[in-house]
Amino acid sequence: MPFLAEQHQSRNNDKQSPRRDFDPDSLAARLGSRVLGQDTAVAAVVRALSLSAVGANDPDRPLANLLLVGPTGVGKTELVRRVAAELRAGPDDLCRIDMNALAQEHYAASFSGAPPGYAGSKEAYSLFDRTTVEGDAYRPGIVLFDEVEKAHSTVLRALLQVLDSGTLRLASGQQTLSFRNTLVFMTSNLGSAQLARRGRVWWRRGRAGARLAARGDRTVLQAAIRDFFDPEFLNRIDETAVFTELDHTTAHAVTELEIDLLARRLSRRKIELEVTGAVADLVFARGFDPVYGTRALRRAIRTTLAEPVAIAVLRARGTSSDPVTVHADVRDGEVRTHVDT
Structure with a gap:
């Protein structure tokens, strides 16, 4: 993909300077230096970027659809911000959608804008910032759907369209947003409550307990995901990156x-x-x-x-x-x- 021809590398104070190459190992090291103890999740993100760099992704879908799951406070959102710092102008140069704010049906309309006949329909207002969603020829768009499981079912159905076809037709019917040059990240805390109940027990057992807990975490989280999301939703996710509690x-x-x-x-x-x-x-x-x-x-x-x-x-x-x-x-x-x- 052409956007990686001018990859941006993080510098002090999050200032950027262009890179002429894409080095997966170097990128993994930089991401891992800020999101500690989550090598598996970092590898999943670098893998998605590597596939895009050589054009191996489906051109009729987003560059990648990644679901980041795990306990709170372990770096899910921070990893996405670090990707934005690497590929765009800084860690906050992304489109973040708080799905918790779309938990009720009457707020769900803001996801794709107001339908015809309602205030704002002609202006095609929506939650999405087109610049950070669509990107350009030299850098991808980045969208973060934070706490995706909190959204109303109507929002999740609309999200299916984004994940599957890489497009979102606004409710006005007059405009379409393209996500085909976009890295789509979704975070979820599913299973976190169960992990929290046993977390301190594993912590008291020290390093050996933490290793056993990490394996158990993956089982708990994967089961929670399967129980909550419909198969048609999960089938549109390219990879699920599991974050574990820190040892x-x-x-x-x-x-x-x-x-x-x-x-x-x-x-x-x-x-x-x-x-x-x-x-x-x-x-x-x-x-x-x-x-x-x-x-x-x-x-x-x-x-x-x-x-x-x-x-x-x-x-x-x-x-x-x-x-x-x-x-x-x-x-x-x-x-x-x-x-x-």
Whole structure:
């Protein structure tokens, strides 16, 4: 496919620079450096992009229809954002549809726009942004249907048309959206409740328990998918990527990555953050929960580390832009800071 001739590679601060080639191994490494512990899911995405790169996909369907399933907070949405950062202008350069907002039938009409005779029908309004859906000759469109199982059945029927033919005729009958140059991602939390009930049991069993849990996770999730979706829907999905709960080692690596991302954000405000390994250990111990994944961890970083850093900076320089360096360590079970100006 021509769009991969000018693939975009992520740089610091999510700035982009064009690439003249498509290297699956390099792409997998970059995606895996931001979505930790999900090598199987990353491989599924890279496989879809590789097939598109050589034109092996069906030209009358989307470039790929991928269903991402697994517990909350393990990187499903983040993986799609990283793909957008690689192939488009940045991690938010995609069309995200919150399917939870389409759970009731009277809201479902917004999926394909207002029918003839209703307000907005002539303007062909819909939830989709044509630019990020259709892409162009040098980059694909990317659409994320988030929590697809929450949508009303009428929306899922309309989605079948997208997955099967790569087109969506708006309800006005006057315009059609093309998804044939589009990577279609769908996320689902099906089976997560069952995984959550047993998640902490496996977590307490340590690394060996996590390995056994990962195999069990796939069985639980695949069964939940088969029970919920009709066969005609599942037959239109090219591949289901299963995300698993994070083990101890990966969870600690995620902690260090999130702290590093915080340091990068602060550096843009001329604030250099230096932390010891004890800080990461404390955040991990306080914040990571196998049920809630990285979302709980981010909350712990906010209260355990980011807050004392912010207070130290404000005391040292106020709201000025003078450069400062903040050193963070752990004493008496709390993060302590001191500032060099």
